[in-house]
Amino acid sequence: MGFLSALPGAIALGLIWGLMAIGVYITYKVLDFADLTVDGSICTGGAVCAVLVTAGVNVWVAMLAALLAGAAAGLLTGVFHTLMGIPAILSGILTQLILWSVNLKIMGQANLSVSARTYGVVISQLEAGWAILILFGFVSVIIGLLYWFFGTELGCGIRATGNNPNMSRAQGINVGLNKIIGLMISNALVALAGALLVQYQGFADINMGRGAIVIGLAAVIIGEALVNLICRNFAVRLAGVALGGIIYYIVYQLVIELGMDTDLLKMLSALVVAIFLAIPYWKKRYFSGFHRKKAAKEPPAPPPEGGETAAQEPPAAAPLQGGQSDV
Amino acid sequence: MCEKRPMLELKGVGKTFNRGSVNEKVALKDFDLTVEEGEFLTVIGGNGAGKSTFMNVVCGTYPVDEGKIFLGGHDVTRLPEYRRAKYLGRVFQDPMMGTSPDMEIQENLALAYRRGKVRSLMPGIRKAEKEFFRTQLARLGLGLEERMTVKAGLLSGGQRQSLTLLMATLKKPDLLLLDEHTAALDPKTAAKVLAFTEEIAAENKLTTVMVTHNMADAIRCGNRLIMMQEGRIIYDVSGEEKKSLTVEDLLERFRASAGELSDRMILS
Numbered sequence: 001m002g003f004l005s006a007l008p009g010a011i012a013l014g015l016i017w018g019l020m021a022i023g024v025y026i027t028y029k030v031l032d033f034a035d036l037t038v039d040g041s042i043c044t045g046g047a048v049c050a051v052l053v054t055a056g057v058n059v060w061v062a063m064l065a066a067l068l069a070g071a072a073a074g075l076l077t078g079v080f081h082t083l084m085g086i087p088a089i090l091s092g093i094l095t096q097l098i099l100w101s102v103n104l105k106i107m108g109q110a111n112l113s114v115s116a117r118t119y120g121v122v123i124s125q126l127e128a129g130w131a132i133l134i135l136f137g138f139v140s141v142i143i144g145l146l147y148w149f150f151g152t153e154l155g156c157g158i159r160a161t162g163n164n165p166n167m168s169r170a171q172g173i174n175v176g177l178n179k180i181i182g183l184m185i186s187n188a189l190v191a192l193a194g195a196l197l198v199q200y201q202g203f204a205d206i207n208m209g210r211g212a213i214v215i216g217l218a219a220v221i222i223g224e225a226l227v228n229l230i231c232r233n234f235a236v237r238l239a240g241v242a243l244g245g246i247i248y249y250i251v252y253q254l255v256i257e258l259g260m261d262t263d264l265l266k267m268l269s270a271l272v273v274a275i276f277l278a279i280p281y282w283k284k285r286y287f288s289g290f291h292r293k294k295a296a297k298e299p300p301a302p303p304p305e306g307g308e309t310a311a312q313e314p315p316a317a318a319p320l321q322g323g324q325s326d327v
Numbered sequence: 328m329c330e331k332r333p334m335l336e337l338k339g340v341g342k343t344f345n346r347g348s349v350n351e352k353v354a355l356k357d358f359d360l361t362v363e364e365g366e367f368l369t370v371i372g373g374n375g376a377g378k379s380t381f382m383n384v385v386c387g388t389y390p391v392d393e394g395k396i397f398l399g400g401h402d403v404t405r406l407p408e409y410r411r412a413k414y415l416g417r418v419f420q421d422p423m424m425g426t427s428p429d430m431e432i433q434e435n436l437a438l439a440y441r442r443g444k445v446r447s448l449m450p451g452i453r454k455a456e457k458e459f460f461r462t463q464l465a466r467l468g469l470g471l472e473e474r475m476t477v478k479a480g481l482l483s484g485g486q487r488q489s490l491t492l493l494m495a496t497l498k499k500p501d502l503l504l505l506d507e508h509t510a511a512l513d514p515k516t517a518a519k520v521l522a523f524t525e526e527i528a529a530e531n532k533l534t535t536v537m538v539t540h541n542m543a544d545a546i547r548c549g550n551r552l553i554m555m556q557e558g559r560i561i562y563d564v565s566g567e568e569k570k571s572l573t574v575e576d577l578l579e580r581f582r583a584s585a586g587e588l589s590d591r592m593i594l595s
């Protein structure tokens with residue numbers, strides 16, 4: 001009973017976090033950059049939106065400002081990484097810490113209420129049905145825009161940058177700049193998700209981004225698992241990620257319904273994500289062990305990449321490991 | 328011959344790795360070289376002679392410690408790697424390095440076709456281009472023209488090197504750099520890729536620098552040969568003299584210079 005009535009809320013939250021996860025997908029999957037900025041930038045988006053809306057600014061303008069603030073956060077991480085040579089993970093952590101202070105300054109306090117009864121917000125949990133519809137529109141438009149963008153010359157260059165930086169440089173692609181652009185787009189989307197979340201739940205909170213990366217990764221992983229086998233089209237994969245967010249929140253709701261201690265939920269999410277991140281690694285170990293045994297039985301091992309036989313799949317990117325610094 | 332302009336010039340280039348540490352390694356020393364337009368230069372030398380370093384400083388993978396590098400008359404010494412790319416076509420030794428594995432064959436070609444151009448918000452690949460790519464791929468004789476939407480990561484090493492070679496020359500480069508691009512392939516595939524290399528270089532009159540460990544290839548291909556050792560050129564031969572070389576001659580040179588070297592080391 002309780003579960004069914006909570007379902008619309010779970011779907012709406014899932015869509016918001018699905019949007020956030022699409023941002024994570026761009027850095028983690030497309031750019032091969034484990035970006036921890038998102039824990040801070042989701043809150044930045046929420047804070048900017050909350051402050052502007054409570055100051056009487058039009059909610060759409062407030063969301064645009066949140067988007068730009070997120071892009072700025074991505075820019076900062078990108079500069080740390082490319083111009084200052086700081087490893088990807090650390091660059092994100094540094095920005096995250098900077099954003100903690102910035103977010104507090106933006107809000108002026110740790111918690112800020114944006115009640116739908118007082119302010120003209122776009123979505124609210126008071127009307128979860130509407131919220132789902134509007135969020136669905138948001139996610140669809142953004143998937144459409146990203147699909148277009150990653151098909152352009154610039155977008156293809158960004159995909160190549162994440163996929164093979166050596167080749168990209170040899171093709172005249174500015175790898176450092178492309179990473180910055182990718183980080184900006186990603187964090188802009190994450191901040192937009194933050195702005196929507198604040199409206200939906202009716203308040204902004206300094207802790208709202210804690211562990212966001214884990215939820216984002218969980219949605220990405222669920223989405224990949226769902227869609228990968230059926231279709232490799234980029235738009236469909238992004239839709240899969242959004243769906244991943246929804247499934248995450250439905251499961252989350254179920255677990256709560258079953259009487260799980262909510263204090264343990266973050267730990268459980270993290271453990272589940274850890275296991276899923278380990279699967280490609282275990283697979284690789286298992287298969288390479290298999291090859292080693294086979295090779296040992298055969299006379300002199302042939303060169304690894306030789307011949308007309310299909311080359312091995314490129315090694316899966318080590319989980320949570322960003323690229324080298326550039327520029 | 329004398330009207331030809333130099334396409335690549337290195338003047339007094341020096342490169343030392345890990346300077347000032349116990350691992351200090353002089354990879355290029357006072358390196359001078361001029362490669363003329365249309366020349367096909369083969370480079371041989373032992374392991375660690377500095378051949379790859381020579382390639383890499385031309386590409387801009389590492390900055391040089393001293394000296395100057397000119398490409399087609401432009402001073403590129405201080406240009407970052409991605410900005411030199413407009414002059415250069417490159418094929419790496421490792422077949423994994425030259426293509427983007429998660430992107431389609433045609434997307435890889437489209438990326439290469441835009442080498443040196445500013446990447447805009449125009450479509451990353453156009454219909455008309457696909458036809459052009461198809462005819463180019465057909466020349467490889469590997470049937471890739473029927474698999475243009477397959478991800479490059481699913482190709483074999485030989486197929487990938489052929490694709491990389493095509494990518495390097497799709498937009499005619501001022502200079503084609505090949506760093507042991509057939510070394511990781513089996514002999515039959517290597518011969519195929521090398522034949523295609525010569526064909527494409529001749530057809531476009533490409534200025535080419537090819538590093539190889541295969542001395543017979545080094546003698547047979549191209550019109551000039553240099554031998555490197557310890558970051559220097561120890562032998563430079565072209566024209567008729569090169570044509571009449573034998574593998575034994577080269578081995579003799581190797582031994583002689585290695586002997587000379589050890590004598591020098593003993594004396595010092």
Ligand SMILES: Nc1ncnc2c1ncn2[C@@H]1O[C@H](COP(=O)(O)OP(=O)(O)OP(=O)(O)O)[C@@H](O)[C@H]1O
Nearest residue numbers: 344345352354372373374375376377378379380381
């Ligand atoms: N990135 C690097 N860092 C430190 N030392 C390096 C680096 N690259 C090359 N060296 C050193 O510089 C010297 C020249 O190396 P280089 O790769 O140019 O040789 P090579 O002629 O290409 O040899 P091979 O035939 O084995 O490919 C070697 O002693 C090598 O150890």
Ligand SMILES: [Mg+2]
Nearest residue numbers: 378379380506
């Ligand atoms: Mg080498």
